[in-house]
Amino acid sequence: MRFRADIQENEVTPRGLWERRREFLQTSLRVTAAAGLMTTPFKVLAGLNATSNPDFRPEDAPTPRDKVISYNNFYEFGTGKEDPSERAGSLKTRPWMVVVDGEVNQPKTFDIDQLLKLAPLEERIYRMRCVEAWSMVIPWVGFPLSILLRQVDPRGNAKFVEFETLKDPDQMSGQRRNVLDWPYREGLRIDEAMNPLALLAVGLYGDVLPNQNGAPVRIVVPWKYGFKSAKSIVRIRLVEKMPVTSWMQAGPEEYGFYANVNPEVDHPRWSQARERRIGDFLKRPTLPFNGYGEQVASLYAGMDLRRNF
């Protein structure tokens, strides 16, 4: 074997360093890692500064972002699943105000940018189950709704929370037809709204909410059918009596106030026992309370969930 002497002498690694090469490599790696940690103390996500909440990382694989933002029920922009992503560009999310009032001692109007700073933002990965029997797994960014509600100091007679979506047919083309009675109204019992699971969401997949997902602010109530998670909220009102929601009004036999995910209570026209997880081929069994029974079942102790559907 002949060596080709095309390496210069000054390129050769000094013998001392070569003999301590393993130590050298380990030190280099540690320094790099330390430098990395100092500049990114938390998982900094693209648009929003949110920390991942380890309590809300289910085993379910998150639904790919492109599907989350292109398959939506948001009748304000049309009743087709692809209508919102095609048409929601007309929604103006600034300026945006959220009025929080009703049976409270300190009613407030929040600018959206105030809301974004109200509490540390968390990333929570929640299952979302539509009443139509399909579902997704979505990494939301937001903070517990209870934090917002405590800001306004609800009175003793505040038993329910009502949510109202924007009504503006100029921005929301689907509102030019009365498919639903606009504005979209939803509601929760006060204890449901105060439950740690109930989220005030301002983003998904680390970035601000796309318009079609309910920008700039919405609620997410993962143990209930998706229609309960009102989008593009402009008003939150604490009230004494159970509100009549838009879907209750549209189909009182089919859509109730509670709308807890329940495989044993069928929709009058289709079964709720199974669901299609978007991205899966086969259907899967639906879980009571969408799998959040441990956190919320106690809210309904003693209630007949067939009557209170």
Added chain:
Amino acid sequence: MSEYLKRLSEPTIVWLKGVIFVLALGPLAKLLVFGYQDHLGANPIEKVLRNTGFWTLTFLTLTMAVTPLRQISQRVWIGRFRRMLGLFAFFYAVLHFSTYLVLDQFFDWPSILKDIAKRPYITVGFTAFLVMIPLAFTSTDAMLRRLGGKRWRALHRLVYLITAAGVVHFWWLVKKDIIEPLIFALLLVLSLAVRKFHSQRSGARE
């Protein structure tokens, strides 16, 4: 009545049938191409179900429109296309039902039987499909001869029931936006109205 296109030559009719045949395969071709390109959206099975259902109803509507169009225009040759349109309705109905059976339910027979029994919109849809089968089978000239004109016509009048059941099936599955089923319903009513009006005027049996 003008004499424009009063008669079409046989080769023209054959050619037109060919054109309609190719066009009628369009929706299926589109589904296959989009499916291959993964352009069927986030819920492809639901998209295919909706699409094949829509075309079943569309071809049923077109089939039911043939006779009224023939009557109004007084162009007999229009009737020559009715069988092909009807068979394409059956074709898309088979695709629709197969999609439900294979892709949606994946041969889960207990679940399917439960669906048919308990879900009114599926009961109605399944019934409509079942009734289409004898009509498809007796669509040939040979079968027409075997049954005889009177019996054949009686059997094929079931297409009114089938189309109506299809409209109801669609209406009952939609959550709130009934505009599409409503349009199909109106077209069905329109085609029935024209037939009624025409048969009353001319006293002809239909």
